[in-house]
Amino acid sequence: MKTFIFALTFLIFGLGAVHAKNDTPLLVEGKMEVKYVNEVGLYRSVDGFWELVATAKLNDGNFCFAVNLPQTELLAIGVTQNTATKDKAIFCGKNGERIKLNITKQVGNYTLEGNVSPNNRILEAWEREYQRVLPDNDVNYTFRELYPQVDDFLKTSKEYATKVKSKDTEFDAFLKLFIETQALYGICYFHFLPSLAAPSKEERLPLLNTIGEQVKFDSPLYAKMPFCSLFLTILKVNQTVVKGKEFNLDQAADAVKANYFLSQMKMDAYRTYDDFLKDYEKYGKSITEKSQLAKIDAYKEKNGYMGAGQPAIDFTYPDIDGKMVSLSDFKGKVVVVDVWATWCGPCKGEIPHLKKLEKELEGQQDIVFLAVSVDKAKDKNTWKEMIKSEQMGGIHLFANGFSAIAESYQITAIPRFMVFDKRGNIVSTNAPRPSDPQLKKLLLNELKK
Structure with a gap:
């Protein structure tokens, strides 16, 4: 008989003390046969x-994890290169239980084995249905194929939610809402971010209205x-584009507002530090957990020096003739900096x-x-030839x-436009x-000052 040697990792999530009657860690083990x-x-x-x-x-x-989990929680097994919401084997568990996948x-695509709790059987069946309607990695399956299935899928999610039942009423309430909301999120994600077909504004509106009615x-x-955070971000983008109005979370729970705010920081969504401060005014009071407050403090420390009114970080590079030119050479003038490259399609599009x-402002000294x-x-x-062939104006470095410029201004994607005022201070580092x-x-507005 073959003996398996498991890779065992013991985890402490810090969710509180383990009660004496429930001091055996949750064991999560299984086998993954993915190429x-x-x-x-x-x-x-x-x-x-x-x-x-x-x-x-x-x-x-084979794999194995031992987890100190006093309260029932939603967990998942997945590949380490993908922290997205899909491609996960999802289950629930707590101390004293054993999960085999x-x-x-x-x-x-996974199955649960051994002594499986009723809620995990429901999750297993539900996730299989979720994958059937919203399959991973199928580029030919777009919102047009999905659309006729939406109503039945939402009805099915409610049916699965009604089956949830255990002695843990608090987790049951979460799991019921999770199943119904996951269906809406999955449809929303697939509908608005398709593989080969993009829905028009008119095709997006019915789903946006449905989500607005069902998810508060x-x-x-x-x-x-x-x-949760990706769902909010997708809704924000599409509501702005389709409905032409600002995303509103006034009625949302404080914990949801906190998630939204932290996600915008995580995804580097704030164009300027001032934009961050505006949302901080809106949502900062919703955040009370120490771990979340620490993330905000870290963001402030990292990005605060790039706020409007802060001194510019100087840089010096050769121009097209080899002469060294610095940003600080232009104090007394409003400076527009365009960070670009010849290989960048969006840069060339600008x-x-x-x-x-430049033509419209050529009278400004x-x-x-x-x-x-x-x-x-x-x-x-190639750079020199493009400047000439495109008859590009301005000074080129x-x-x-x-x-250095990318490191100083945290530039990881281009095109990037920055504006500095006549005193050499930042107006916007992501204009x-x-x-x-x-x-x-x-x-x-800056030229008037």
């Missing part, structure tokens, strides 16, 4: 996301869901708008357009890759692009 996967991760819901809390190397496909082909986010239970803006290329040395000639009329308004 090219040699490490498995254990996830729990934190601040509205799946958070990877432990990993274990697979030994002949068999994961085959894809992570989302008025219970703190929503905040415990591992897709060139006509930038040239138009107190403004400078400074383009900083992050092309690498091997592409320097060559940074030779994501160098609107030239294609957005708001940039011209911003510049005209």
Whole structure:
């Protein structure tokens, strides 16, 4: 008989003292037979996301985690390279229980084995139904194929929710709401972020109205869901685009507001530090947990120096003729900095708008357009040729890759536009692009000062 050696990881989640009658850790074990996967991760819901809390190397496909979990909680097993909401084997458990999973082909396809609790049987069946209607990794399956199934799927989710029943009434209330909300979230995610077909505004509106009617986010239970933050972000983007009005969380539970605010920080969604401060005024009072407050303090420390009115961080690079030019050379003028590259499609898409803006402001003496290329040395000639062929105006500097300017201003994606005032202070380190009329308004306002 073959003996399996498990990779055992013991975890303490710090959820309170373990009662004497329930001091045996939750044991999560199983086998993953997914190609090219040699490490498995254990996830729990934190601040509205799946958070990877432990990993274990697979030994002949086997894994094992021992978890100190005094209260029933939703957990998941998945690959360590993916912290998204899909591709997870989802289950619930607490101290004194043993969970056995068999994961085959894809992570989302799994079966529970051994002595399985009724709620885990419901979760197993529900997740199988969820995968059937919303399959992972099928690029040919779009919202058009999904649309005829929506009503039946939502009805099915309610049927599964009614089956939830255990002695843990508090967790049961969460699990019922989780199943119904997961169905809406999954449809929303798939509907608005399809593989091969994009819905029009008119095609988005009915689903937005349905979600608005069924999900109020008025219970703190929503905040415990591992897709809560992404759900809020998707709704925010689509509500702004489709309905043309500001995303409103006034009626949401404080814990949900906290998740939303923390997620915007995590996803680097704030264009400026001032934008962060505006949301901090709205949602900061909703946050009381020490771990969440620590994340806010860390964000402030990291980004506060880039707030409006703070001194610019100087940089110096050669221009197209090899002369060294610094940002500080232009004190006394409003400076527009365009961080770009010849290989960047969106950057090139902004060139006509930038040239138009320069033309409209050419009578202004107190403004400078400074383009900083992050092309690498091997592409320097391409850079020079594009400046000439596109008849690009302004002053052009060559940074030779994501160098000091990217580190100083935390630039990880381009195009990036920044504006500095006549005193050499920051106006915005993530300003609107030239294609957005708001940039011209911003510049005209600074020129008046």
